[in-house]
Amino acid sequence: MLIFIIAGLLVHCVFLASIFDIYFTSPLVHGMTPQRTPLPPPAKRLVLFIADGLRADTLYELDDNGTPQAPYLRNIIEYKGSWGVSHTHVPTESRPGHVALIAGFYEDVSAVAKGWKENPVEFDSVFNESKYTWSWGSPDILPMFAKGASGDHVYTYCYTAEKEDFGAQDATKLDTWVFDHVKNFFRAARSNQTLFSKVNEEKVVLFLHLLGIDTNGHAHRPNSREYKDNIRKVDEGINDIVSMLEDFYGNDGKTAFILTSDHGMTDWGSHGAGHPSETLTPLIAWGAGVNYPQKVTFQFFEDEFLKGITFLFAQADIAPLMASLIGVPFPLNSVGILPLDYLNNSAHFKAESMFTNAVQILEQFKIKMTQKKETTLSFLFTPFQLLSDTEQINILRKARSYIHQEKYHEAVSLCKTLISLALEGLSYYHTYDRLFLGISVVMGFVGWTSYVILLIVKTHTSLTRSTHDKASTVLLLYGFGAIGVLIAFFLLIQTCPWTYYIYCLLPVPVWYAVVKEFRVIQDLASLLLVFPLGQSIGFLVAGALGIEILVFSFFYRSTLTVGLIAFAGWPLITRLWAQAKVTTLSWTLLCLLLAMFPLMPVVGREPNISLMLSIALSTYVVNSTHSSLQHKQGLPVINQIISWTTLASSLFVPLLSPTFFFQRLLSILLSLMSPYLLLSTGYEALFPLVLSGLMFSWIYMEKEALQHYGDSLKPKLAVLNFSYTTDITQFRQLHLDDIRRSFFFVFFIVTAFFGTGNIASVNSFDPASIYCFLTVFNPFIMGSLLVWKIVIPFVLVSCAFEAVQVTTQLSSKSLFLIVLVISDLMALHFFFLVKDYGSWLDIGTSISHYVLVMVFTIFIMLLSGLAQLLTTKRIELWGRTKRHSM
Structure with a gap:
């Protein structure tokens, strides 16, 4: 079994990595000759304002009184410059947005995932091509353009990361810090001859990264007074900077200005997905070399986002525009197309x-x-x-x-x-090479899944007991070995990357293992031929329908509602309804209750008083924290301490309770509910309660279903104890009903994930959900907290299935193999749906679906280990006598 597990992990790691070689390799190439326009440029210097998180509609629209949100910029639009809308690409996050704006290309997804501050690959940019660039703003953005620059001509001035606090009294200080430091810089330049001569050079870029709008949007939502007040502060600050620069340079008319944003923001304060509120950002340009205003209307924002707008540009187009204005070579890897309508030349x-x-x-x-x-x-x-x-x-x-x-x-x-x-x-x-590599991976997929099915039939059923023919096995070994040598030679003479060898050679040993079991295949085929045709077709249709329901649930959460309604009727079409009416009624009602959650918007015998108090305390902390933040008093330290302590103890506290079935399961539920409440902001706080109720009913239902195999297997749940190891001799062979149990488990795991959210909600989550733990921007801690919130329902399902597994004397190995087949069939489906084009929602969703299913088997193994730990282990404190069941 250990060898099989290691082999399975390696195979799935190869399948998982394959999409990044097939779909998401870096688009960058090197060795190009720099290209610049041979004519004199209109501007000596460029000032780039990037208002992080600024939505196009919010900037351009008028308020209820007909007053613009940004009076100075509105005046620029009407009398001095050109304006339009920039359409962002993959993904609508800060790093890739800035790379597209300043370097002119769209980072591949794998590069984006490798780091936000470091550059996975070196790339050229407008900053790198400039004579000098000075930049002010966030430490998350500025350093990556300085580290990728050749020579020492890109200078950065960053505030500390602690200033990026969602709970701060006034997030506009992030922008006033930038404006104040720019003013101080030019004051110093007047008395520093070396600096003065540098800033008066040609091909100079000044970059002001303004993060306050994004921070206020996360904390207070884009329709809030704080968000709109921050826009006015930015508008005033830009006015001051432009006036200061014109005075410094003596109104020489050689300064070009550009204002834009890296991404927008949803109404609920998130970004990362593909909604127009996230992908459409403002673009305003004025000054040297920029066209004058054209007669256009602003009324298109009143209906759907930018319906019928003609001034829509790709985000990467801004990089060649900036290069053209100051006469530097276009960034080498830019794919932007110069928007000529913006040029006044x-x-x-x-x-x-x-x-x-x-x-x-x-x-x-x-x-x-x-x-x-x-x-x-x-x-x-x-x-x-x-x-x-x-x-x-x-x-x-x-x-x-x-x-x-x-x-x-x-x-x-x-x-x-x-x-x-x-x-x-x-x-x-x-x-x-996409088709060639795709065929190789699919061959590996189909071969691996076929081998697992044969392994289940051979070792966990009584259908066949065939043995290997040694002569045939040796012949097959030499034959497949020869095929592997030919494939390797073909790849070698083409000097293919080493990863190609893995993808192309993997199917060889996998299919060897399948063909080697040809006697099992013969026995299985013979059995299927004598099996009633109607039952065979019905079983295949039911299996295919079940897989499709799981696949569709990744795209449409309401599919889970359909599945749960079908589950509710399961006892009614079997004999279980007559056996246990009360249990069946509770199962049906809880299935219907849980079925309501996917339709909602995304966003023991001994009472355990201490855990109930913990839930009450968590509820108080959530209300107290959000009240404090609403009054701009910051995150109370005592609330933060309680939150982190509750989180840290959530996996430790259940180990103090007895290991009897329902006492331990109840302790796990109550303990995990506390951190889940601290991480909740809405209706999802009720989800674990309903899910756990259904899991308790499921345990009872499976106990009743055991009568199909005789009462001797029907245990009494009252005396079952997790700490007792089941004798391996009691494990039984697989029945068709066990496939249904495994499917239920997979379905409930999927429901645990999509019951209250989807892939996009993971990518663009509500920062308010982590305010009880921290308000200072830290993507890694925030991401870890979000992951833990997602994992908690998984743990509840896994612990319940641990109980089902014990009550049914089902081998964990056989269970794992069935789940492996189900997940691999889903993964093969998602492999064909992976996209590397479209919005971040499309691309990110396709990647996430495939990755989620591919790591499913690894995740199940980890969950199984955690569930065994939580259900079977007990910690004794202060010499307390351990109780045993009778």
Whole structure:
């Protein structure tokens, strides 16, 4: 069994890692030649304001009195500059948003997951290409652009992380800190000749990262007075900075200004998913080289978000715009397309800039094509047909000719065509090996699942007792070994990455293990042939329907409601209703009650007085904390101490109670309810209670279901004790009903996750849920608390199933194998649904679904270990005499 577990873990780790090699490899290539517009730029310096978490509609709309939220910026929009809306990409979080804005490309998901402060891969940016860049703001954002810069010309000034406090009295201090330090910097520059000469150089960038709006949005919601007051503070601060800079530079007209945001925010104060309130951000530009206002209406914000808007740009387009304004090379890995409507310059300048943009993206295409050509056999290499070498040369020559002939409009149009083809070609070569690798992984998936099914039939049923033919086994071994050598040689001559060897060679030993059991396959096939056709079809349809319900529940939580309603009727179509009417009634009612939760919005015999008091104390702490934060008095220290103490003791306290079935299960429930309450903000606080009630009923129902196998197996729950180890000789062979039990377990685990939330709610959770523990921004501690809140219902289900397992004398090994088959069938389904395009909601959801199911088996093993610890172990304090059951 140990060898099987190790092999299973390795196989699933390979399957899990495969999607990141197939779907989410870094888009970056290196070795390109920098490209810059040959004509003089309109601006000597650029000032970039990024108002973190600022929604487009909130900035542009008027209040009830017809007054703008940001009067100074409104004046810019109407009389001085250009405006529009930037559409963010994957994901709507701070790091990838800033990378898209300043470097012009969208980080792949795997890179985003590797760190927020460090750069998983080095990338070029507008800051790196500048002569000097000075930046002020958050320590989570600024350092990553300084660390990736060549030389010593990107300077950062950061406040401490402790200032990012959601419970602070005034989060606008984060923005006033930035404005004050910028003013002090330029005051110092007047008396420091070295600094004065640097800030007067060309190609200078000033970056002001303003985090207050995002912090207030998380703490008070975007429709709050605090959020909108922060926008006015930012508006006033920008006005002061612009006036100060114009005075410092003597109104030379060589400063360009850009205001935008990295992402928006939902009405409930979160971001990360794909709602328009998160993906649509404002874009305002004015100053040197920027076009003047155009006559447009602001009324499109009154209906659906930006319905019919024509001024919509991709977030990555802002990087080439900034580069063009100050005359620095476009970032090497930028995929942004220069928005010409923002430029106030000659047609010649616009055409040259677009030509530079096209050549810069084409450089990436050529490098990508060369790399793929070098690692593919010539007779197998299929080039991107729409952009051959000849076609590239012809388009570039024609565009250059148009510019010489002053046919600037035709040149711009041709360059846009070339950019479109180059971006399509980049995607083609980036996904060149996807089909090949996908087939290899699917072959491994199908082989592994087939082997597990054969293992269940062979070792846990009485259907077959076939033995191996040694001669045939040796012959198969040599045959599959030869196939493996041929595959390895094929990969070697193509100089494929080492990971390709794993994905392509894994199916060889897996299918060898399947084919080696050909006698079991024969016996199983013979049995199925004599099995009644109607029952066979019914069983297959029921199994497929059950898997599809589980899969659909990942997308539509209401599917769980349908499943729970079906569960409620389960005893009515069996003999259980006649056996135990009271138990069946409680099961039915609790199934229907639990079925209500997925329809809601996302967001013992001995009384245990101490645990009940703990729940009451937790309820008080939640109310007290949120009341204190509402009055802007911060997080009370005593509340914080109580919260962390309750959390730390939640897994320790149940071990003090007796190990009798319901006494221990009740202690686990009451103990885990306390931290769950501290992490709850709404109706989800009731979810563990209803779920636990159903789990108690499930234990009783399974006890009643045992009569199908004889009363000798029917235990008395009153005397069952978790601490007694079940004799392995009492384990029975599997029955069809055990598949139903395993399915129930998987369904309840899925319900524990999706009952009150979904993938998007995990990605963009409500920060208010962790306010009892901390209010200072710390993504890792916050994420850990969120994970623990999610795990608590899982633990309750696992502990209940531990009881079901003991009462039914079901081998944990056989259970694990059935669950493994169910989860692998789901994982194979989700493998085909993984996306690397669309909104972060689409991409993140597809990744999360696959990863969640792939780690399911590992998670089940860990949960099983934790459940055994919580149910079977007991800690004796102060020499208390241990009681044993009779």
